[in-house]
Amino acid sequence: xxxxxxxxxxxxxxxxxxxxxxxxxxxxxxxxxxxxxxxxxxxxxxxxxxxxxxxxxxxxxxxxxxxxxxxxxxxxxxxxxxxxxxxxxxxxxxxxxxxxxxxxxxx
Amino acid sequence: xxxxxxxxxxxxxxxxxxxxxxxxxxxxxxxxxxxxxxxxxxxxxxxxxxxxxxxxxxxxxxxxxxxxxxxxxxxxxxxxxxxxxxxxxxxxxxxxxxxxxxxxxxxxxxxxxxxxxxxx
Numbered sequence: 001x002x003x004x005x006x007x008x009x010x011x012x013x014x015x016x017x018x019x020x021x022x023x024x025x026x027x028x029x030x031x032x033x034x035x036x037x038x039x040x041x042x043x044x045x046x047x048x049x050x051x052x053x054x055x056x057x058x059x060x061x062x063x064x065x066x067x068x069x070x071x072x073x074x075x076x077x078x079x080x081x082x083x084x085x086x087x088x089x090x091x092x093x094x095x096x097x098x099x100x101x102x103x104x105x106x107x
Numbered sequence: 108x109x110x111x112x113x114x115x116x117x118x119x120x121x122x123x124x125x126x127x128x129x130x131x132x133x134x135x136x137x138x139x140x141x142x143x144x145x146x147x148x149x150x151x152x153x154x155x156x157x158x159x160x161x162x163x164x165x166x167x168x169x170x171x172x173x174x175x176x177x178x179x180x181x182x183x184x185x186x187x188x189x190x191x192x193x194x195x196x197x198x199x200x201x202x203x204x205x206x207x208x209x210x211x212x213x214x215x216x217x218x219x220x221x222x223x224x225x226x227x
Contacts, residue, residue, distance in 0.1 A: 001169075029132070031209060036212035036214075042219075043202055043217035043218065043219055043220055044144075044152065044202075044209075044214075044217055045217070046207075046213055046214060046215050049212075049213040049215075055215065076112075083164040087151065087152055089152075089213065090153075091213055092211065092212050093211075095154055095166070095167075095168045095169070096142070096157070098151060098152040098154065099151075099155070100151050101151045101152075
């Protein structure tokens, strides 16, 4: 199975900050990578797919980049509704695998 | 609008069985692969199983192979997960999710989840 490793596991930030989360795959996955946002008690929500394509309805403050094994999710200006846990996921092969999650907390 | 609604969760003793269902609406169910993803309390997301759009192919994570069976009824727009020989480590919220295309795709729509608790 392809292992997905996110960093950091958690951090604190302030509204308006620019934040970056990284995701590394144990094998090359081309651009078959998605990012999800999950808030407590809610289902995950697809933010970005194909490493850098914004899902319809997602604010343009979110962006993604990378290919192969190294990927990043960037939030250009953190807003109050962005405090949540973020997961990367590879859909290059089965079993599908997720990163362990990155919790973004309010400073 | 696109909607997925899970049902069937509950408290079950180790070794027993449970069948989850996911009712789909707002889209042509028979066009999409469907997945189950679970999340143990306070933990991350774990993919469980997938079934192809026509039910001809299935894949499972290793920890559930031989115990869980995914199935679908395209005439009723319903996805199922039959869970046998349940273990305490199967305790989780189970989500159904839609694969966004016919091939290797992310999950663009999720249900609200149903909680399965395996405990004596």
